[in-house]
Amino acid sequence: MIFYLGPLILGFILGFIIGTRIKPSPGSKLKFDKEVYAVIVIVAVIVAFWQGPFPYYHDIPLASGFLAGIIGIILGKLTLGR
């Protein structure tokens, strides 16, 4: 099993940039709590599994950049998106 670091790093950076922009709206009645993000992570893992080892076809049987992107979004939301 090989981990190619290029897509992991770039996917994480792109996800982190988007995640830092996810901020709560004070006047809105809709709240997206941690349950929503848990569902998004589960859906993202399923989609990544269906995509297979994209884009390198030789590493883990998941789309590693896709997973790095969702991890970046969650971490960006937790750190700077408050």
Add this chain to the structure above:
Amino acid sequence: MSTILKLFVFPISLIIILIGINTILGGHITPGGGFQGGAMIAAGIIFCIIVYGLEESPIKISHNFMASLESAGALGYVFLGLAGLVFSGFFMYNLGVDLYHIVPQFISNLFNYPDPTHAGIIPYLNFVVGLKVLVGLSAVVITFLESDKLLGKDEQSDNIFGEDEQ
């Protein structure tokens, strides 16, 4: 917008954004690259902005953020091109990741894309183009939505032909 849309659009837009990120990452070996992936990320952001409105959208993009991200993308593209010009004499020459053995080996291994194509700097060009495009396309929609506020119009002046309502 309806409540169902407001419940479902934010998670779906995040998945659209992730598919855009995946398109950018595979841009050197599959159809689509920085522009297409950036457009997909912008589509996710625009989806949120249209459904929730500019004020209540969970993905908030400020003008300073747009300016800094687009500048970073453009500068990254220019620097990658200048690296080719400096080390080989040709602008945007694909140097690979070791830059004529100047870069230390562990950094070269970190940023190497060891696929059969040996894409070199192409994935990084896709990355910076994606940054520019995601901000640029989002900025167009945000500017259109803010146009009433910028022009000082109120909600009653939606009649673009200036005709009286009958």
